[in-house]
Amino acid sequence: xxxxxxxxxxxxxxxxxxxxxxxxxxxxxxxxxxxxxxxxxxxxxxxxxxxxxxxxxxxxxxxxxxxxxxxxxxxxxxxxxxxxxxxxxxxxxxxxxxxxxxxxxxxxxxxxxxxxxxxxxxxxxxxxxxxxxxxxxxxxxxxxxxxxxxxxxxxxxxxxxxxxxxxxxxxxxxxxxxxxxxxxxxxxxxxxxxxxxxxxxxxxxxxxxxx
Numbered sequence: 149x150x151x152x153x154x155x156x157x158x159x160x161x162x163x164x165x166x167x168x169x170x171x172x173x174x175x176x177x178x179x180x181x182x183x184x185x186x187x188x189x190x191x192x193x194x195x196x197x198x199x200x201x202x203x204x205x206x207x208x209x210x211x212x213x214x215x216x217x218x219x220x221x222x223x224x225x226x227x228x229x230x231x232x233x234x235x236x237x238x239x240x241x242x243x244x245x246x247x248x249x250x251x252x253x254x255x256x257x258x259x260x261x262x263x264x265x266x267x268x269x270x271x272x273x274x275x276x277x278x279x280x281x282x283x284x285x286x287x288x289x290x291x292x293x294x295x296x297x298x299x300x301x302x303x304x305x306x307x308x309x310x311x312x313x314x315x316x317x318x319x320x321x322x323x324x325x326x327x328x329x330x331x332x333x334x335x336x337x338x339x340x341x342x343x344x345x346x347x348x349x350x351x352x353x354x355x356x357x358x359x
Contacts, residue, residue: 152194154180160345161198164206164234171233171260176202178256179224186252188224200348201226204312207341207350208285209234211310215282216241218302220272221289223249227312229256231285232265240265243275272298280304287312292353293324300331305359309333310352317351332358 157173165172180197183189193201205227214237219228222242232240242265244250250269257265268275284299284307292311299309313320317338321328328336336355343349 152192154194155196155198158198158203161203164203164209164345168233168236172202172206172230175225175229175233175256175260178259182252183224186248188249188252196348202230203345204342204348204350205230205287206234207345208310208312208352211339211341211352211354212238212283213308214238216279217310218243218277218281218284218299220284220286220295220299221245222253222267225253225256227285227287229253229260229262229265232257232262233260236262236264238264241277241281242267243270243272245269245271272302275302277302281307283308283310285310285312291323292317292320293327296324296327296331296333300333300357303357305357307357309355309357311354313338313351313353315351317353321353328355334358 162169176197180194184191208227209231212235216239218241220243222228222244228240228242242253244253250267253267281302284302286295289295295311321336333355339352339354341350
């Protein structure tokens with residue numbers, strides 16, 4: 149059986165990442181080299197690392213505003229590290245409970261010179277932040293109705309959910325009607341990003357949280 153080969157950098161990578169592409173290349177190379185060994189990515193992810201993971205995460209960058217953005221369950225740094233690369237004008241707090249993954253995230257922050265990114269080891273429901281977040285994101289963490297109790301309380305009044313989801317995003321919203329009311333989330337909607345660029349489009353659930 150042949151070893152998986154790292155996916156070639158797609159032509160549209162520059163259109164997505166602009167002048168931050170070189171930093172993204174370094175992160176992708178690091179993830180390809182150490183990701184499987186550290187249990188950050190599966191053995192079959194190398195042939196789709198750029199399109200399914202790195203650029204898929206980077207597509208969210210235009211939705212972020214200058215301020216403080218939290219990334220729940222950052223894991224390998226998808227999307228947190230990628231967004232920190234793409235948006236140096238935004239401050240990021242990566243929240244991850246596993247020590248091994250926290251060590252990886254801190255290593256990448258240092259190696260990539262990401263002065264706008266900090267890492268906190270904690271579970272989302274237990275994290276203590278010095279100030280509420282302006283926006284919060286998460287990728288492949290949990291169903292929307294289960295994510296709301298973890299994310300909404302971390303936001304300031306008027307803060308925004310920016311949660312990466314799959315093809316069932318609309319159904320997840322319907323299933324979370326009770327939680328949406330409980331956490332006072334308004335203007336809940338799905339935005340599809342990356343159409344025409346890659347087969348791995350990004351669906352994002354957006355919503356505004358009121359105190």
